[in-house]
Amino acid sequence: MTQPVSPPRYDSGKAPATAPPPAWRTLAARADVRTLSLLGVLAVLIVIGGVTKPDEFLDTRNLQLVLTQASVIGVVTVGMTFVITSGGIDLSVGAIVALASVWATTVATQEYGFAGILFTALAVGVGCGLVNGLLVAYGRMVPFIATLAMLASARGLALQITDGRTQIVTVDSVLSLGERDAYVLGIPPLVLVFAVVSVIGWLVLNRTTFGRRTVAVGGNAEAARLAGIDVRRQRLYLYLLSGLCCGIAAFLLIILAGSGQNTNGNLYELDAIAAAIIGGTLLSGGRGTITGSVLGVLIFTTITDIFALNNLQSDVQQIAKGAIIVAAVLVQRRTASTT
Structure with missing residues (x-):
């Protein structure tokens, strides 16, 4: 019984075609390049600061101050990143921080001590986020308009509460967190809070179903709906998350400034959006x-x-910041056009 003979193979002289790399590997490579680029920019800035003002810039207290100031806007930016990833925008974050800070520092609130101030700041932030989420998700308002209305309303209410005056914090347990005695291994408590919020935010966005749904809604809301995702509820949750981050930032700002003012959080929306964009978050979601x-x-x-x-x-x-934002958006568009 003869064995079947396989057809002869002819060598064309060309290397066999290889399958293209998986999409996730391409995205990971781009993310690594983007992260390294940002680290390079940060390193250049540190060198510039060290060269122009070596004694002042490289001083330990100045570096601690830089990290502390970054912590407040950084927490807001974490929430903003989720909103922008979903294809939305939140122009009210600075006003919410102001409202939460002044509401949490009224005389009536301070009577309840540390817990009263913290709870009020978080509650006001989440409450404002709830209003934004309901208007956007169920009221079908454009996020730009809904959050712009919240910006005006929250600023007005903050001014009404304070009557234009600064509200001094008298609760020692709150003020003590801003003193050097509260530092942990030389790290201010505000920086530790920022680090914890950032780690949690990274895990939620990259390792949970909630994060995958957020990316799906931002990529194509209709496709996400057909896939079984409740798009309206997801958007509501995202604005609640943004409001929660604003409440945390307001409490950190109270610790840092030792007071509450209706001018708190001025232009935070610009800084948060700009930081998210230059970091690689796609403005279109x-x-x-x-x-x-x-x-x-x-x-x-x-x-x-x-x-x-x-x-x-x-x-x-401000001009330098504006130029950086424009450059980041142009790079995003160029990257998107080549894919």
Whole structure:
């Protein structure tokens, strides 16, 4: 019985075609390049600060101050990253921080001590986030308009509560967190809170169903709905998360400033959006990175510190920030067009 003979193989002289790399590997490679680029920018800024003002910039207290200032806006940026990843926007974060800080520092609230101030700040933040979420998700309002209305309303209410005056915090347990005695291994407590929020945010966005749904909604809301995701409920949760981050930031700001003012959180929305964008979060939604957002916050805070140490005008600083935002958006569009 003869064995079947296989057809002869002819060598064309060409190497066999290889399958393209999986999409996740391509995205991971781009993420690594983006992270390394941001680290490079941050390193350059540190060198510039060290060269221009070596004694002041490289001083341990100044570096602690930079990290502390980055912590407040950094927590806000974590929440903003989730919202932008879903294809939304939140212009009210600065006003919510202001409202939460003044509401939590009223005389009536301070009578309940540390717990009263913390609970009020978080409750006000979540409450404002709930209103934003309901307007966007179930009221079908454009996020830009809904959060712009919240910005105006929260600022107005904060001004009404304070009557334009600064509310001094008298609760020692709150004020003590801002003193050097409360530092853990030389790290301010505010920085530790920022680190914890960032780690939790990274885990939620990259390792949970909630994070995958957020990316899906931002990439294609209709496809996400057809896949069984409750898009409206997901958007509501995202604005609640943003409000919660604003409440945490308000409490950190109370510790840092020792007071509550209706001007708190001024332009936080600009800084948070800018940090998220230059970090690699896609403004149109569908892609977000907590690591990039954290590095973006550190870059902007370092720029602010360098400008302050060199006695440069704040208007030049704003121009520099605007240029960085434009450059980041152009890079995003170029990257998107090549895919």
